[in-house]
Amino acid sequence: MSDRISRSSDAQDADFLRLIFESATDFAVFAQDKSGNVIRWNVGAQRLLGFTEAEILGRDGDVIFTPEDRAAGAPEQERVKASSTGRSENERWHQRKDGSRFWGSGILMPLRTGDGYVKIMRDRTAQHAAELELKESEARFRLLATSIPQLVFRSHWDGSRTWGSPQWEVYAGLSNLESQGFGWLEAVHPDDRELTLARWREAQSSGEYYVEHRIRRAADGEYRWHQTRAKPAGTTPADWVGTSADVHDMRSLQDRQQILLSELQHRTRNLLALVQAIARQTLKTSTSLAEFGRQFEHRLAAMSRVQGILARTNHGPVDLREIVAAELAAHGAADLAQVEGPTASLAPNAAQAIALALHELATNAVKYGALRQSSGKLAIGWHTRQSQNENRVVLQWRESGVSIPDAPGGKRKGYGTELIERALPYQLNAITSLEFTSDGVRCTVDLPLESPT
Amino acid sequence: MRPAEALRGRQVLIVEDEYFLAEDLAAYFHGVGAHVVGPAGTVADALRLVESREVDAAVLDVNLRGQHVYSVADLLQKKAVPFVFASGYGGELEPAAYADVPRCIKPVDFPTLAAVLADRMKPGKH
Numbered sequence: 361m362s363d364r365i366s367r368s369s370d371a372q373d374a375d376f377l378r379l380i381f382e383s384a385t386d387f388a389v390f391a392q393d394k395s396g397n398v399i400r401w402n403v404g405a406q407r408l409l410g411f412t413e414a415e416i417l418g419r420d421g422d423v424i425f426t427p428e429d430r431a432a433g434a435p436e437q438e439r440v441k442a443s444s445t446g447r448s449e450n451e452r453w454h455q456r457k458d459g460s461r462f463w464g465s466g467i468l469m470p471l472r473t474g475d476g477y478v479k480i481m482r483d484r485t486a487q488h489a490a491e492l493e494l495k496e497s498e499a500r501f502r503l504l505a506t507s508i509p510q511l512v513f514r515s516h517w518d519g520s521r522t523w524g525s526p527q528w529e530v531y532a533g534l535s536n537l538e539s540q541g542f543g544w545l546e547a548v549h550p551d552d553r554e555l556t557l558a559r560w561r562e563a564q565s566s567g568e569y570y571v572e573h574r575i576r577r578a579a580d581g582e583y584r585w586h587q588t589r590a591k592p593a594g595t596t597p598a599d600w601v602g603t604s605a606d607v608h609d610m611r612s613l614q615d616r617q618q619i620l621l622s623e624l625q626h627r628t629r630n631l632l633a634l635v636q637a638i639a640r641q642t643l644k645t646s647t648s649l650a651e652f653g654r655q656f657e658h659r660l661a662a663m664s665r666v667q668g669i670l671a672r673t674n675h676g677p678v679d680l681r682e683i684v685a686a687e688l689a690a691h692g693a694a695d696l697a698q699v700e701g702p703t704a705s706l707a708p709n710a711a712q713a714i715a716l717a718l719h720e721l722a723t724n725a726v727k728y729g730a731l732r733q734s735s736g737k738l739a740i741g742w743h744t745r746q747s748q749n750e751n752r753v754v755l756q757w758r759e760s761g762v763s764i765p766d767a768p769g770g771k772r773k774g775y776g777t778e779l780i781e782r783a784l785p786y787q788l789n790a791i792t793s794l795e796f797t798s799d800g801v802r803c804t805v806d807l808p809l810e811s812p813t
Numbered sequence: 814m815r816p817a818e819a820l821r822g823r824q825v826l827i828v829e830d831e832y833f834l835a836e837d838l839a840a841y842f843h844g845v846g847a848h849v850v851g852p853a854g855t856v857a858d859a860l861r862l863v864e865s866r867e868v869d870a871a872v873l874d875v876n877l878r879g880q881h882v883y884s885v886a887d888l889l890q891k892k893a894v895p896f897v898f899a900s901g902y903g904g905e906l907e908p909a910a911y912a913d914v915p916r917c918i919k920p921v922d923f924p925t926l927a928a929v930l931a932d933r934m935k936p937g938k939h
Contacts (some may be wrong), residue, residue, distance in 0.1 A: 634834070641833055786854050
């Protein structure tokens with residue numbers, strides 16, 4: 361190409377250049393002499409700057425600079441640079457004849473003759489505005505991305521990462537460089553990596569990425585559950601922007617709620633099973649439907665009382681005194697019995713069983729014993745003791761001054777007796793004794809206290 | 814085969830920490846001709862029985878005085894003894910290892926429990 365040009369005549373060259381000069385209407389092309397006066401001015405220059413060739417020829421070409429730039433010596437600086445390096449490229453605001461401004465991108469070159477300069481310039485106002493807008497939007501994105509608690513990232517459509525917010529770098533302990541491509545997977549729990557990648561493949565068709573996975577918190581090495589979402593949001597559809605939000609505590613709460621719900625169901629079902637067992641036992645020892653109805657109702661009432669107490673302690677330990685007081689009150693004997701003992705915490709299941717046992721003893725006392733006869737006395741006392749490595753409480757029920765004409769008979773070998781003699785040892789690891797003496801009922805229950813956890 | 818026949822003469826271990834429930838279960842299984850092993854109310858007692866006695870089948874309550882029965886279940890699985898869970902838990906929190914163990918939710922209907930256990934004892938089921 362250069363060979364052919366070098367072989368062409370000077371006249372051809374001049375014609376060639378003149379045609380370019382005249383037809384390049386999208387470009388302002390003009391020449392200035394060394395002092396800045398315009399010596400050439402094309403149609404493009406007239407279109408862009410508003411001056412006709414006649415108006416501007418011989419005049420100072422620097423009028424196209426803004427007054428600020430002229431005051432700052434910008435035109436002179438451009439010329440100095442062009443002279444010393446052969447060219448000076450500049451992008452800046454310029455001013456038209458009518459004072460309106462545009463963003464001009466131009467190049468200034470010294471004429472080979474050394475007596476002036478040529479400038480080629482075009483209007484890039486629209487592109488400049490778009491670039492500014494992009495920069496601002498980029499700045500807004502960075503501000504948002506770096507100020508929210510979520511870990512923000514940018515990636516390609518396949519999940520290969522191009523950028524991670526500073527929060528990501530700190531949280532995962534991986535620099536942007538280390539996270540590049542699929543380096544970020546290092547912070548994802550090994551068991552969740554396959555799912556994490558599979559979801560990226562699926563995201564191609566759904567247009568949206570979503571996964572719940574564990575991300576390692578570098579500060580303490582804990583893998584915490586995160587919800588990660590991403591959408592195409594960059595300058596091209598292949599650019600995705602996403603966030604990872606820590607949902608670990610929320611998930612833990614949900615898990616705990618599930619456990620609580622399960623526990624609640626467990627309690628309810630066990631309670632129903634217990635009610636069923638009590639019904640069967642009561643049925644076995646009842647001689648009539650009326651008797652069954654009365655006894656079953658009273659036993660359910662006793663269950664209900666202890667459930668009420670357990671509800672108040674949120675199924676935590678219960679003080680023995682509270683159970684004793686509730687049973688005595690229910691039998692109208694709150695002021696008739698002598699009650700003495702220290703604080704003694706019972707586990708919920710023990711509290712329930714002891715309440716039922718006390719109910720049987722009190723019912724018997726109201727029917728036949730100390731709570732029926734005015735001469736009768738009832739003392740309920742307890743003390744704690746240490747046995748091997750557990751704390752136990754010894755509860756004693758003492759009736760006295762009771763005259764029971766009949767010898768203690770088989771008719772009292774009912775539910776209450778089996779509960780105290782058999783069920784308490786079986787269920788609570790209790791040691792029990794129950795005697796129907798001629799002076800009244802004596803019962804001792806020695807059982808473990810709630811072990812502090 | 815009716816459940817009663819499948820269980821007749823078999824050694825059935827009952828693990829349940831609620832006394833009256835354990836007694837009622839024992840009475841029911843006794844009634845259908847089974848020999849009752851236990852009942853056991855603690856994990857330790859149940860383990861002792863499985864190790865020392867011949868057991869053909871078992872009914873396991875899951876929570877025994879706050880302790881899980883799973884060590885007993887593991888031992889039974891090792892010995893290829895069929896068993897069912899009888900529990901207030903719905904199985905939501907159960908270890909995956911017992912996913913195929915049948916579960917009767919309390920309050921348990923005894924004939925249903927016996928039928929599930931008998932089905933479990935069919936050859937090739939376990």
